[in-house]
Amino acid sequence: DAGVTQSPTHLIKTRGQHVTLRCSPISGHKSVSWYQQVLGQGPQFIFQYYEKEERGRGNFPDRFSARQFPNYSSELNVNALLLGDSALYLCASSLIGGNEQFFGPGTRLTVL
């Protein structure tokens, strides 16, 4: 079975632009979480969606938003990009809301 997939792999944007990152969970998984990993740090929780509803939100500004589709895939949107948004964005899926999460390879976002 395929693992968690994310697209694109890499992305370069300029300040002020908008970006959309995509995630497809493992088949059968209904929960998707998003994390931001800045270089040299551990991942930080951004959002969790379960059954298409937001179930958790980390300490991120409103420029960050997400949604989950009927097929349980998910998008993370970031508006008005800042240099500090440059990071590896990780998506994780799980069968239910928490417990064991399986991570995708991530999307490397560079903001110039």
Added chain:
Amino acid sequence: AQSVTQPDIHITVSEGASLELRCNYSYGATPYLFWYVQSPGQGLQLLLKYFSGDTLVQGIKGFEAEFKRSQSSFNLRKPSVHWSDAAEYFCAVDLSSNTGKLIFGQGTTLQVKP
């Protein structure tokens, strides 16, 4: 505030030597505990997890971890390190079974000397 501390930012061991990576958490109750490994440019791979029961848990790649409630610790161990174990290791906690919110430590970079 809840937090996860990995006191060692960087560790170097010789191939074949034993390894212990430390992890402490700050939380009133016993959370769900995890160790993940991340190779350069890659996502995170789950090594092992502790939810309840036996405090010594076995994981993949020959790793094990021991939960010590009295010390709020969940240290990762391996008896004999291989060169392929060189990577970044993250300890993480989940404070609730349903939040999907993992709190990660800042990571420990493991370097393996030949």
